[in-house]
Amino acid sequence: MRHRYSILFFPLHVFVDFLSLNTAFVGAYWLKFGIIDPVFEPPYATLLWVFNLIWLAEILLFKPYIFPRQLFKADHLIKKMLLLMAVHIALISLYWVAIKGYYYSREHLFITYVLFAGLGAAFRLGALIFLREYRARGYNNRKYVVVGYGKLATTIRGFYDAHPEMGFHFYGYFDQPTAENSDLLQGDYDKLTAYIQANRIDCVYCCMPYIDNSRLKTIVDDAELVDYQVKLLVDFRGFLAKGASVEYHDFLPVLNLSSQMLADFRVNTLKRAFDIAFSFAVLTIGSPFFMLMAIITWITSRGPVLYAQERIGRDGKPFTIYKFRSMYVNAETSGPVLSAGEQDSRITPWGRFMRQTRLDELPQFYNVLKGDMSVVGPRPERQFFIDQIVEVAPEYRTLLKVKPGITSIGQIKFGYAANIEEMVQRLRYDLLYPERRSFLFDMWIIAQTVRVMMQGRGK
Incomplete structure (x- = not known):
């Protein structure tokens, strides 16, 4: 036995x-x-x-x-x-x-x-x-072979070689011999069953890209007679990272390659309910403070209190974002320009304080209440800059699958970006959000944002 x-x-x-x-x-x-x-x-x-x-x-x-x-x-x-x-x-x-x-x-x-x-x-x-x-020491081990030679086959072998504690011992590759792989194979398909019996192989890994269905069926049918396990290797790594999911049509598994994971109903429902409740509370309770902020903004720099700008939201849909104006009027007459940080002469003294404490972002709770934004999510950008970012970092498109937010990991860890290079650096943080998002993670980001505001460390 x-x-x-x-x-x-x-x-x-x-x-x-x-x-x-x-x-x-x-x-x-x-x-x-x-x-x-x-x-x-x-x-x-x-x-x-x-x-x-x-x-x-x-x-x-x-x-x-x-x-x-x-x-x-x-x-x-x-x-x-x-x-x-x-x-x-x-x-x-x-x-x-x-x-x-x-x-x-x-x-x-x-x-x-x-x-x-x-x-x-x-x-x-x-x-x-x-x-x-x-x-x-060589006890309690499993013997395995890999059928179908290729990159995926070497990957599974490399995994078990790197984890000897699992006790899997490699006994060879099996495939149709070619000029490239003949020296690496233990044998072809015709020798597989006899080799399994002679060496008491426990597990046969079948690499789907390199083996056809008829040979796979033969291997599965023989498994009951010879007593070994059959495991399929399919390289879904590139798809699963983008949010693929498995659906079952009766007994038939179907891989859904669209990013439906990002639109998970339960997460989105809870997140939207929190956004509405939180934004309504901030706008209602904070209305006297908002009035004070508006008065100070108007006194320190004559012009509109609020600054409206078009940004790109979820699925590439444009919307108008609102902020307390932190720059002098007509600061972008020459075209879209990113802020140069604390040295930017276009920023008013009061605006610099608002940026350090993130107070200029408070009117965006109105955007959250409307549904254009969420409290937590990657920061929305202008199309002018998105086009430049995508050229350098195509993965930015992933962020367009989720609703943009007032605060994000990138805002906490990096802050405002002064050029495309810094926007890409901030992007590295924000790319963590779609895969890790949850209600508790949102609460952590909000808590960290409050800490940054209290310490005045926003840049």
Whole structure:
């Protein structure tokens, strides 16, 4: 039988977790009360049974000990354990309230979970270290071959060569011989099945760009007879980075290459609700402050209080953005020019202060309320500058898939840009946003923006 010891991992994992749970429960009782015997009598004996039954139910429901070798990593194992513990704590809390078990010591429960987390993490880390060493010595390994030679085939081999702790040993490439690859192949397709049987190969990686469907079907059909796994390698990396998703038409998987991920309904709905509530609150509560800002702007530099300018929003749609005027009137009579920063003579003294504290951006909450902008998002630019940016950094088009914002990572980390080169540098920060955006991430960016405003570090 292949890998006869691997089947023991699951029951061992279950046993150790139950042992850790019960040891933590009893140990916490001893630490709290200094004795052990009462823990095996009601009411704590009943609670101990509930502890074990809930953990058993979680194992049956979530199947937490079934994962591929690629996910057998410390962070993944501990995160999964903590997630199970969180569910366990929630269910125990419901049980406690339902039976009105206020006679149970909360300190005992707290110590139990601390001990359980420590024991569980120690076991997982110990098992991980043991398996890595065990596999490094040549045990508990998997043998694999790659069918279809090309860049993708060498990539998967390079991955396993770089991660010997996973225990995958390479046994050769198989493909139709050509002048370029004949010296690199273990054999052609006709020799594959015999080679798998002779060398007891565990896994066959099939590279879809280099193998046709008829040969793939033969490999899959033979897998049941010869007892090996078949895994398909398809290079979606370039597409997935742009937000591709998989749809299922009955049993047929379809790769959607449009950036629908960026228009995720749940994220956008929550984000828009927050934008409306936050903007309405700022405009309502801050109206006296806005009036004061307008008066100071008018007194320090005669001319319009607000500055309106066309910017490009989501999907390339133009809109009018509003700011408190920070430059002298007619500062751009010669055409679109970026600010030269603190040395720009077009900026008024009061305007310089507003830029340092980001106060000139406050009227844009009206743009947010209208739906042209969001509170958090990449800064919108003029078409004149977008055309120049795209020539240097075509990836800027990615930012046009999300709604622009009042503040962004680029605004926090870099600030205002004085030329195209600096705009591209700021772009590197803003490109992080579409992939990482979430409600909590938006809250972090807003908090950092407030800090910059309070410290007057905007440039």
